[in-house]
Amino acid sequence: MRRNYGPIYVAPITFWLCAFLSVPLLITLSYSFMEKGLYGGVELHFSLAAYKSLLNTAVLKVLLNTIIIAVASTTIIVILALPTAYYIARSSKKNILLMLIIIPFWTNFLIRIYAWIAILGSNGLLNSFLLSTGLIDSHIQFLYNRYAIILVIIYTTIPFAIFPLYSTIEKFDFSLIEAAMDLGASKKRALWEVMIPNIRTGIITAVLFTFIPIFGNFAVPQLVGGTSSWMLGNLIVRELNITRNWPLASSISVVLTSVTMIGVLFFMRSQSKKEL
Amino acid sequence: MTKPGKFSLGVFSFVTIFLHIPLAILVISSFNSSKSMRWEGFSLKWYHELFYNSEPLWHSFYNSFIVAISSAIVATIIGSLGAIGLCWYNFRMKKTIQALTFFPIILPEIIIGVSILIFFNKIGLNLSLLTIFLAHVTFNIPFVLMTVMARLEEFDFSIIEAAYDLGASEFDMLIRVLLPISMPGIVAGLLLAVTLSLEDFVITFFVAGPGSSTLPLHIFSMIRFGVSPTINALSVVIIAGTALLALSTRNLYSSLLKS
Numbered sequence: 001m002r003r004n005y006g007p008i009y010v011a012p013i014t015f016w017l018c019a020f021l022s023v024p025l026l027i028t029l030s031y032s033f034m035e036k037g038l039y040g041g042v043e044l045h046f047s048l049a050a051y052k053s054l055l056n057t058a059v060l061k062v063l064l065n066t067i068i069i070a071v072a073s074t075t076i077i078v079i080l081a082l083p084t085a086y087y088i089a090r091s092s093k094k095n096i097l098l099m100l101i102i103i104p105f106w107t108n109f110l111i112r113i114y115a116w117i118a119i120l121g122s123n124g125l126l127n128s129f130l131l132s133t134g135l136i137d138s139h140i141q142f143l144y145n146r147y148a149i150i151l152v153i154i155y156t157t158i159p160f161a162i163f164p165l166y167s168t169i170e171k172f173d174f175s176l177i178e179a180a181m182d183l184g185a186s187k188k189r190a191l192w193e194v195m196i197p198n199i200r201t202g203i204i205t206a207v208l209f210t211f212i213p214i215f216g217n218f219a220v221p222q223l224v225g226g227t228s229s230w231m232l233g234n235l236i237v238r239e240l241n242i243t244r245n246w247p248l249a250s251s252i253s254v255v256l257t258s259v260t261m262i263g264v265l266f267f268m269r270s271q272s273k274k275e276l
Numbered sequence: 277m278t279k280p281g282k283f284s285l286g287v288f289s290f291v292t293i294f295l296h297i298p299l300a301i302l303v304i305s306s307f308n309s310s311k312s313m314r315w316e317g318f319s320l321k322w323y324h325e326l327f328y329n330s331e332p333l334w335h336s337f338y339n340s341f342i343v344a345i346s347s348a349i350v351a352t353i354i355g356s357l358g359a360i361g362l363c364w365y366n367f368r369m370k371k372t373i374q375a376l377t378f379f380p381i382i383l384p385e386i387i388i389g390v391s392i393l394i395f396f397n398k399i400g401l402n403l404s405l406l407t408i409f410l411a412h413v414t415f416n417i418p419f420v421l422m423t424v425m426a427r428l429e430e431f432d433f434s435i436i437e438a439a440y441d442l443g444a445s446e447f448d449m450l451i452r453v454l455l456p457i458s459m460p461g462i463v464a465g466l467l468l469a470v471t472l473s474l475e476d477f478v479i480t481f482f483v484a485g486p487g488s489s490t491l492p493l494h495i496f497s498m499i500r501f502g503v504s505p506t507i508n509a510l511s512v513v514i515i516a517g518t519a520l521l522a523l524s525t526r527n528l529y530s531s532l533l534k535s
Binding site: 003004005006007008009010012013014016017018020021022023024025027028031041080081083084086087088090091097099100101102103104105106107108109110111112113114115116117118119121123124125127128132155158159162187212213215216217218219223233236240246249250253256257260264 | 280281283284285286287288290291292294295296298299301302305312313314353354355357358360361362364365366367370373376377379380382383384385386387388390391392393394395397398410411413414417421446471475477478481482491492495496499500502503507508510511514515518519521522523
């Protein structure tokens, strides 16, 4: 019997991820159960103070806003991404059409946010245009509200839904649609009742790949949102860097991680159901 | 064969136009001589400003470059070795290690940023390019792992057994069999890691210290001060670079697969 080299190959990756991922996550979890230190950091006492302050109305308002933004953007993204991915998968020029989606997607994330600031900002393109046509006579602020956040989030996140949907639709056997139509189903009904259940994995992946980064987003609301449209990410950054209440920042992180994990478990369950 | 209908063509066109128009606007306004968004004539002055008058920006780009190359190389070595182990060997705790490698992908970036910042603070490591490097290796490892594993899964373990049967040592087998067949995956993983590192804003935001700004962090601080024509010019350079990279990666990858 030869020696099993498997553990040697995986030793570096295991060590690295334990040191720089597992240990940091455990420290963050433990910080959420401690008291806030006087000058930042924590006091080593067990305390539920951080979780109690999560029930504060201001925090709950931010949580609600985060959920509204995440649900609304994810819904719109999937509705737009599904026909888009379908069209690309059915086209004879798949590669070129995919490139059209990939190039904006690979462009720096902040540049893509900035493009919308240049369009919607008070000195932006839309304002200059409306002012020059005389439709308005003073600058309108289109930014710094919830709608601006949703728009920019859809813009930056939609490729995350298009790619998984594309790869499942591409593998789907379209002769099934023809069979359904031969049996008298309309094309619409055939797509809805035959294709959609078959690409369920792709749809769930798309929802997860968009919902998770949106739920934890902080750059978009930081740049195009106002203080009234804050998301959980902004709250974490404030508690970490400005207020320096690390237990509170940790407890919000724990909530965010839990929501994500529930989503992932739901995904894995529906995957295993499919295999049965 | 059923053809895609007018409805899906309509949505596809809408989405594509929606994705490209904002970038097209940046390209056009980068040639505008006015500081505002109103067109006042063609000019290359913002490019001049970008290339000759933006010392801090180029310094941050240099930082980004150093971090991207070094973290991608380390992540590629660790990730490729891990892929070989997880793909072709069985051992205790394999499932646990596999689950661990999914974490950086499924966790929101902000969680990785927050926890790794708290960790660096706890062990007393000052924030610098080193902390950015450590964080980037961490989030890059799973992406390299997945890319290399996808390549390895195309092959049968029997080729390894054949190498052993012909008397190859583990080292010979690694260098002469495994490395050549997984090379397209390794190169793709490396390129992906470089791209992700150059692009990362959220995690870097937490672990960067004073004086260790990367390009995305620098762009972030410029955007916070509002619209600046220099960013328009920079955007054009980035968009062009992205398009070139996207096209060349595809060609490189397909030529590697053929060889």
